[in-house]
Amino acid sequence: MGSEGVGALTAVAGEAKQARRRAGRPPQALLSSSRITRAALKLVGQDGYKGLTMAALARSLNVAPSALYNHVRSKQDVLLLVEDHLMGRVDVSAFGTRPWAEAVCAWAHSYRDVFAGHLPLIPVIALLPVTNAPATITMYEAVTRGFLDAGWSSESVIDAIVALESFIYGSAYDVNAPEDIFDAGTLAPSAPNFSAAVAGRGLRAGGPVTVPEVNAGPRNDADAAFSLGLNAMIAGLAATLGPQG
Amino acid sequence: MGSEGVGALTAVAGEAKQARRRAGRPPQALLSSSRITRAALKLVGQDGYKGLTMAALARSLNVAPSALYNHVRSKQDVLLLVEDHLMGRVDVSAFGTRPWAEAVCAWAHSYRDVFAGHLPLIPVIALLPVTNAPATITMYEAVTRGFLDAGWSSESVIDAIVALESFIYGSAYDVNAPEDIFDAGTLAPSAPNFSAAVAGRGLRAGGPVTVPEVNAGPRNDADAAFSLGLNAMIAGLAATLGPQG
DNA sequence: TAATCTAAATGAACGGCATTCATTTAGTGA
DNA sequence: TCACTAAATGAATGCCGTTCATTTAGATTA
Numbered sequence: 001m002g003s004e005g006v007g008a009l010t011a012v013a014g015e016a017k018q019a020r021r022r023a024g025r026p027p028q029a030l031l032s033s034s035r036i037t038r039a040a041l042k043l044v045g046q047d048g049y050k051g052l053t054m055a056a057l058a059r060s061l062n063v064a065p066s067a068l069y070n071h072v073r074s075k076q077d078v079l080l081l082v083e084d085h086l087m088g089r090v091d092v093s094a095f096g097t098r099p100w101a102e103a104v105c106a107w108a109h110s111y112r113d114v115f116a117g118h119l120p121l122i123p124v125i126a127l128l129p130v131t132n133a134p135a136t137i138t139m140y141e142a143v144t145r146g147f148l149d150a151g152w153s154s155e156s157v158i159d160a161i162v163a164l165e166s167f168i169y170g171s172a173y174d175v176n177a178p179e180d181i182f183d184a185g186t187l188a189p190s191a192p193n194f195s196a197a198v199a200g201r202g203l204r205a206g207g208p209v210t211v212p213e214v215n216a217g218p219r220n221d222a223d224a225a226f227s228l229g230l231n232a233m234i235a236g237l238a239a240t241l242g243p244q245g
Numbered sequence: 246m247g248s249e250g251v252g253a254l255t256a257v258a259g260e261a262k263q264a265r266r267r268a269g270r271p272p273q274a275l276l277s278s279s280r281i282t283r284a285a286l287k288l289v290g291q292d293g294y295k296g297l298t299m300a301a302l303a304r305s306l307n308v309a310p311s312a313l314y315n316h317v318r319s320k321q322d323v324l325l326l327v328e329d330h331l332m333g334r335v336d337v338s339a340f341g342t343r344p345w346a347e348a349v350c351a352w353a354h355s356y357r358d359v360f361a362g363h364l365p366l367i368p369v370i371a372l373l374p375v376t377n378a379p380a381t382i383t384m385y386e387a388v389t390r391g392f393l394d395a396g397w398s399s400e401s402v403i404d405a406i407v408a409l410e411s412f413i414y415g416s417a418y419d420v421n422a423p424e425d426i427f428d429a430g431t432l433a434p435s436a437p438n439f440s441a442a443v444a445g446r447g448l449r450a451g452g453p454v455t456v457p458e459v460n461a462g463p464r465n466d467a468d469a470a471f472s473l474g475l476n477a478m479i480a481g482l483a484a485t486l487g488p489q490g
Numbered sequence: 491t492a493a494t495c496t497a498a499a500t501g502a503a504c505g506g507c508a509t510t511c512a513t514t515t516a517g518t519g520a
Numbered sequence: 521t522c523a524c525t526a527a528a529t530g531a532a533t534g535c536c537g538t539t540c541a542t543t544t545a546g547a548t549t550a
Contacts, residue, residue, distance in 0.1 A: 137435065311510080495546105
């Protein structure tokens with residue numbers, strides 16, 4: 001019964017070449033939402049989202065593709081599962097322990113960093129209702145509390161959060177932009193100011209590529225633009241809050 | 246020769262049921278980048294991006310799907326063509342005629358409005374190099390000039406533009422979010438502050454759904470969040486600019 | 491306990507998709 | 521005139537998400 005029945009017909013050493021399971025409901029359920037979520041996340045970690053296909057997901061769970069549809073209505077459902085799981089990794093701990101501006105800053109950075117590695121989920125977050133996405137709702141609750149505690153009115157919190165989120169989503173894309181995204185190529189002469197500004201970008205303290213270090217993972221420009229925009233928006237929002245409560 | 250050869254075998258009245266063209270290079274080229282772009286745009290206007298397939302595109306141009314690949318390397322190329330065309334619709338005219346903050350505001354609104362109807366292009370804009378996207382480069386040049394004229398340094402313009410663009414992309418998604426995106430459903434009790442704030446959203450001057458009018462096209466909440474965030478970021482950026490030039 | 495219902499698996503399809511390739515034809519330059 | 525290249529057709533490929541009939545096992549009910 002509990003023997004897991006991993007019997008290969010002729011168990012060749014090592015290679016987990018599973019025996020073909022015969023049709024019909026198995027004694028122990030092979031699939032569940034959380035198993036599917038974990039497998040999907042693992043697949044994405046290996047091959048990215050191009051590797052996340054229903055067939056590959058099924059194979060990684062040692063199951064026929066059609067079996068997935070007993071637990072999930074569509075591939076979108078899988079994406080929603082993954083999205084909600086990842087939302088649990090967004091750090092909201094600064095709300096309640098740090099002042100509002102700092103907390104927003106920490107939350108936003110964490111949020112962006114989590115989803116910069118999961119761009120195909122952004123349309124899912126931005127467009128799908130949060131119903132049945134418990135971790136997502138938990139995150140929103142924590143952030144809302146942080147805003148209310150800082151003096152925000154109930155009527156304007158959501159707009160402020162949405163504005164910040166919009167910026168975060170766009171910034172997550174930017175993290176994945178190639179280094180030469182603003183390379184005008186042969187058309188550079190027709191856009192002299194722009195080209196010069198692109199060339200002069202990152203002439204910041206610390207230099208551009210002067211210090212290779214370990215090459216700093218993602219692009220450094222993206223971080224600079226993110227910090228600039230985030231600080232600006234936080235300051236601007238704080239100013240909005242000030243006069244009228 | 247120049248007769249266009251639209252000869253149906255038995256020309257039944259009206260219905261443009263084209264005769265099958267025989268294989269081989271036609272006397273007059275049937276395709277070009279601009280024809281492909283226009284056809285793609287028309288298709289998208291009719292059926293949205295789900296309707297934009299290479300097969301449908303070919304059919305609308307009265308051509309075999311494989312013929313497209315003589316003018317375009319991939320479907321991504323088609324998307325890039327469309328993207329660059331649309332970028333020409335983004336209004337940059339306020340730069341040079343209005344003060345910086347106003348110009349940025351007008352540009353950002355126009356930018357968001359154009360691409361809110363073309364969400365699948367956002368990954369294309371955000372991730373693909375601008376090389377060979379002349380209208381896009383032209384847009385950036387105008388915006389860069391506007392920033393430089395307002396006193397921005399060449400080293401920080403691009404970061405500021407990228408920050409604003411990130412916000413714009415995210416906001417374009419938000420325009421398309423369903424009304425009930427923040428509906429927590431059965432989990433609402435577990436997130437009381439959030440749920441209350443969602444319910445209290447849009448209790449602004451003018452009311453929420455009090456005045457149906459023509460139902461105002463896209464969601465009103467999206468506009469409120471966009472304005473709030475945009476004004477905040479513009480104010481914050483202007484403050485950054487002030488002290489250090 | 492027997493009969494029925496439902497949950498969860500298989501495996502064979504399906505239609506749609508982007509893309510490739512061999513082939514054909516027409517213009518172009520040596 | 522002859523090669524070369526550009527631009528079309530049409531058949532084929534492989535992948536992908538999804539559906540459906542079928543099978544088996546557990547759960548519920550008579």
